[in-house]
Every structure is written in C-alpha cells, then in structure tokens.
Amino acid sequence: MRAVLMDGFGGLEVLKVGETDKPQPKEGQVLVKVVATSINRPDLVQRQGNYPPPPGDSDILGLEVAGTIDQLGPGVSGWQIGDKVISLVGGGGYAEYAVAYASHLIPIPSGMSFEQAACICESYITAFLNIFMIGDFQDGQTLIAHGGGGGVNTAAIQLCKALTPNSKLIVTAHPSKIDRVSELGADLVINYLESPDFTDIVKEFTQKKGVDLILDHVGAKYLAPNMKSLAYKGKLVVIGVISGIKAELNLALMMVKRQQIIGSVLRSRPVSEKAEIVAEFRKRAMPKFADRSIVPIIEQTFSLDDVVAAHRMMEEDQHFGKIVLKISA
Template structure:
C-alpha cells in the first residue's frame, strides 16, 4: 500500500469525552507520512493510563498529532517519506507516537523508531516504548539512580512500575528496590526484583516503613504518579540529596511543602512528562534507551509482562479492565492485518 492520501482504515474513535463506552470501532482517514516520517502498518498497540485521561477529556494530544488514542505501536513499515534513509518498507519496528496508536495505520517520526528484537512478537513489542522509556527516563536519566542506591517505586503491578523494576534489575542489580502496592501482588513483585513490598492499604504511612527498611536513611530516588496526596510522605521517605520524580497527579495537583526541610536535606522535586517533550529531545532519549536499556529487553532480562490481549475492536473493554484495577503488567490491543 502506498503513502497516498484518501484511503480509510479501521480505528478506535470517541463520540465525546467520557467513560469507556464512548469508544467505538469505526472508519477514519488513513494517515500519510510527512517529511521525516514513516507510515506503520500497526500489528499491536497497548493501553496506557494517559489514554484513559485523554479519553476523559483531560489530556489533549500535542499540536499536529492525531486525536485518536494510543501512544505506542509495534508493526511493519508500510511507506517512508522521501527524506527517510535508514528505514524501508517491511522493517519490523516499535515506536512512540504522539497519538493515533489505536488504528490499523499510524505515522511516526523516523528518528523515534526502534527495531523489534529478533524473536519478539508484536504484542510484546507494543509494551516497550511508552512504559519502558518512561521508566528509564525518569529513574535513570532524570532520577539519576546508581547501582547500589535505594529506589521507592509507587504503582504496584502497573506497566511503568513493572518496567522500572525489570530495568533496575538489569541495569542496577545492586540497587535496593522498595515498592508500594495493593494486596496480593507481593510475590509477583519480588519475582521481578522488589526487595520490599509495602501494602499501602494496610500501611498508609509508608514513609515510616521506608525509614525502617533503610535504617533511617531514606530512598535516593522516588518514582511517583500519585501526586498531591503522596507529596508529604514522599518527602519524608526521601534521603538527603534524594530526587523525587513526579510523573502523574492522580490524587490532585496541590499540596503543602516544607521548603526549609527540603533545603536542609538538599532534596530535589522534579516534574517529568514524555509526550509533550520537543521532538529532538525525545529522539535523544530514544537513542540512549536503545543503547543502554534495549539490550536487556532483547536478551530476556527485562521482557515486558503482558497481562491481557484484546482485539482492537474491544478497546472499550480493555479500558474498563484497566480502570477496574488489579492488573499486573500491560494490556495490549491486537491489530491483525486484513
């Protein structure tokens, strides 16, 4: 198939912002690869928490990006723009996209593409880009985790948290890993590399537990997506010179902060997002991720965990499944070629 405009494709569309039942399987214009881009025949994509936030009307795509949901895809290059030299039709690729992943075709920047490792299926590859790059960026590049440090990772069995655990095990095998999670996940998290699992329902003051585990030192890096409600306990859990990296605000955006204590302890609070970063910055992140982290995924040390696979047409059910909670790993949408 060519890169010509005018063709249609199947995609997941929205009637309006709202609950999962606003999603439906319908026809949409097939995208065209512009300068520096490729067109990908999507074989699989995944469901990420930002997809739900966007579906609810609270996370619009960056200017110029598709308003179709979906932040990562795995598939085969269908067509390339004339100025693209390193990729050709037939290449098996996985990549971040600014939007448009829930569809049979997606356009992507050529400088964000990664080759799917030999032997990896499309469903597994569809789990790599959004959560693994998010975890690598924020734990290692932003948070500066070093081998031997202590990390506190919130998120239990979610995609970013399981990716962070596996990447820490592969890249910082001597790091001490503390995880907060809901009941019933302790054994699985320890298999992935967690040394201590705190049941946040039974132990709402996780800071006291972190202090006990670390002999009062605290964590060097904290990865948090909860936001306001966790700010105070996170700061109490943070070691002197530690870094709190906030990647989500599920519990709200405003909280009080003891600035004097933060200054005395030389602590840092860093806000971080991936989707809205400038394209050259994202390309640099992908290059470093490909060089440092992808080998550990390719050789099996940090293989993504696929919780459940839905057909693309059942995206609404996949969203409902994620929102029900209790998942462990990633939810994938399979887009079988027709």
C-alpha cells in the first residue's frame, strides 16, 4: 500500500511517499480502507522524533482515519464490510489502509464527506474529553481556550456552543484569526501577541470572579496568568506545553482557592479507556454533527503526495481549523 514514510526524524525533508506492507487486523480490530485523514500538531512533533507511538501501534504518522471497513479481524461483531467509519488510531493514518479497534469506530453521519469526517476524532474528542468529561464543564460556566484558530480549539468553541449554549467563551488568538474566532462564537477574543498576560482582561470580563475551566496547550508561559484567571474551584487542564515545561506555581493561592491542575493525554490511554471516551462522545457529541449544528472547518485538503505542503501549512500556522490529507478517492 502507499503511505507517508519517514527517512529518520527531522524537518519536512524526512517525509516521503512510498510503498509498505498492508497491516493485518488483530483480535478486536478492523482494517479500514482510508479515504482521508487530517493533520494534527502531534504529527509534527512525532516527525521531529519527540512523540513516539504507543507500543504495538503503527509508526506511520496519523492519529485518525475516515474510510470504509475492508476486513473484520477476529472477534469483531456489529460492523459490516463497507461501513463508512471514522476512528482514532494510535498511528498509521497517513496510509491507504490502517487498523482500528472496533470499539473505537464511529459511523459517519449520512451526508457528511469523508474529508469532514476525517477532522472529528483527534481534535473534537480531545476537546470533548478535556472540557466535558475531565473538566465537567456545565452550561452557564466560563471557559478560556488558548489559540482559537487551531484544530482542537475551533473544535472546543463549536462543541461548547452546541452542548452548553449559555456558556461564556474567552479565547486567545493570533491577530490574523481574531475575526474568525469571533464569528465562530467566542464571547471575548484576546490578541495573544498584544496581551500575553491576559489576567486583567479576564478579571474585568468575569467581574472579578475568574473562569471555571481553562483548556491550555501553551504550558509554562501561561501557568501564572492561567492560575490568576481561575475562579474559586476552577480547573486548569493541560494538554500541551508548546512554550516550555517548567514554571513557578503559587501553591498557597491554588490551595486557598481550591483549584485543580490536571494533565491529560489521549493517545497513550489503554484501548478500553479510549473506548469509554468514544462511547460518551458518540452519545453526547455525534448527534450535533448528524444534525449539522457542528460542521468541521477545513482550511485546505491536500493529496497524499502533497503531505509536505500540508505539514508546512501547520508548521507556519497558516490554517484556521483543520488541514485534511486525502489518501484515496
């Protein structure tokens, strides 16, 4: 099969398209003929050699697939060859065929394109898990999401608007993306270049109360303003560390305000935990895709042969929403 392969780890130059063996589904897995996948920031980190796949998963890039079931592995029931599905995968999405656990499959809603469907698993499930399952975000509460133009954060805004329509969303964004973040539904957009310390702006917007939840992938640089922006009993969920991994924390303030800091990753969770998350996502979020109240935002679709251009677009932060990689017709 054709796949994106890597010549070692590093920059865009290590990516190449070539032939490799088709994977075989094991117990509880299916083989998916992949039509489309999408680019996620962790793919770039893996390409650079800093995010290896969990043991047993493919070392081909790609954390999600949209396609049709081509083969059922041993012990799989409830699915048919030809079913249109999406799935999280631990690796292997940038290829014509990938294996996925049957317990992680989600049927593609009727009328949705494979390209749109390929945007759902990694970004929307990450946002859903951390905001609604871990963060226990409730309607009427206030959230900060950092970097509103990316895949996870456009997903976060859309999910909050659809599932908690009375919530208030404060979103930090690059100046070039502020208008689109507002149009998507943010109640307050903060220019992150102009206001790297957003504490006073958040204080004024929340009338000194602070926010209930922060979804953060910036890390060290935002730890202090994040903690100062949290309300009493507020939660900071850390899903990335793009600005660094070490920062000073005022433990006394955290204790007195009974706040929580929670670290979270999706990819390395056990198969059974991911299956529980997928089941909850299917129940609560998928109806919003089926009735079109959430439509994934695609900046551009690239062919498999143009994978370098797709990675470059993400590396240069030129996208709003998702970048799709079309694998086959």
